[in-house]
């Protein structure tokens with residue numbers, strides 16, 4: 001037995017982004033509209049409404065977004081124009097010493113509507129250029145296939161993932177990019193934060209709530225189709241490149257009981273399963289024992305095909321990746337706790353021991369160590385921290401200075417805990433902090449909710465020079481990577 005006191009030499013340090021939040025150029029190169037492209041931002045919106053902008057989408061909003069005469073601003077169509085700045089941006093990642101860059105491929109650049117038979121060469125060649133640029137600096141791409149950006153057409157025409165046809169469309173897309181990039185990409189992820197189908201079925205599944213009297217049925221049917229699609233994609237990936245690694249990806253919010261009241265303890269176990277259910281299926285290859293009761297309580301009856309079970313068993317994922325931003329407390333009786341209900345993704349309650357960000361996200365670095373231990377104990381598969389970061393309002397001061405000490409402090413404390421987990425014996429092979437360059441927020445569509453080491457001169461309405469400016473955290477992270485996590 002030898003305890004590990006350091007990060008492994010080949011640890012994948014880097015940053016993470018998603019196509020829909022940074023590429024822009026949504027009308028360039030034959031790209032089609034994605035679900036993300038229909039979200040608007042209105043600068044007059046009061047702060048209290050910042051956090052809940054992407055959960056619901058109505059037919060009316062979608063129709064308006066497709067109307068060329070719409071006067072609204074759609075931030076994710078513009079991103080930070082990575083499409084035209086990718087060389088400059090990747091050079092900055094390389095300057096920080098990135099070993100890995102987690103990104104996604106916009107499905108709509110490859111199959112603009114999603115149901116075409118032939119891929120769009122212009123889209124494929126864009127990612128060839130991006131991968132070649134990364135390769136020039138020895139940066140390993142870690143690529144998500146679906147990161148909240150499926151083709152809008154698959155939602156409007158087919159009803160999204162609730163429709164089994166989506167499996168074939170997705171597998172065609174996945175197989176196309178596996179074959180095309182088999183010599184350029186080794187690490188893949190199928191669905192970003194797959195468990196979020198239960199929080200936001202529109203952006204995860206293309207399912208419009210008003211169409212479904214029992215939305216739970218649509219969510220779990222959509223999830224089942226994604227499980228099968230993920231297993232079939234894993235099969236296709238292995239056939240194309242047996243050395244490739246395919247991972248699942250969940251949003252992991254560590255949940256702790258609010259008190260030692262046995263009801264709080266059981267409520268926590270139940271609630272944690274809203275994310276563990278997804279890793280249970282994808283890492284083990286079969287539905288866990290609690291599925292029957294869980295679905296019955298939601299009046300969900302899954303429609304499956306006889307071959308689904310076998311393909312899921314045959315192709316579980318190689319590794320488990322997750323995003324970790326915060327933890328939350330769970331109470332069986334939240335109504336009894338004064339001021340307890342916080343702005344937390346899974347509807348937990350505020351933990352009085354923890355501070356929160358401007359957006360109400362609770363900061364709990366030690367929870368990352370706990371999460372890594374929990375996930376490793378459960379699955380014994382390599383883990384990858386695919387996202388972790390601190391969204392904040394940065395101030396650009398004279399002389400192009402951004403003193404983001406709060407971000408350094410957040411990241412430093414979390415990376416310390418990854419190191420602790422490695423000493424605990426957890427096999428974690430990479431850490432890509434979220435939003436290594438400022439871009440559009442997924443949840444709020446704001447530019448001003450910034451996570452990056454690199455500031456982008458652009459405001460919420462897309463005004464600005466788009467100049468890239470290094471923050472204080474840029475130099476800090478560069479040193480973290482250079483010392484392989486020894487100097488934090």
Ligand code: BG6
Pocket residue numbers: 018021192193251323387391434440441442443444449
């Ligand atoms: C994760 C997503 O949920 O959190 C990212 O995978 C997202 O796409 C990130 O950007 C941070 O959330 P937000 O809403 O602050 O951008």
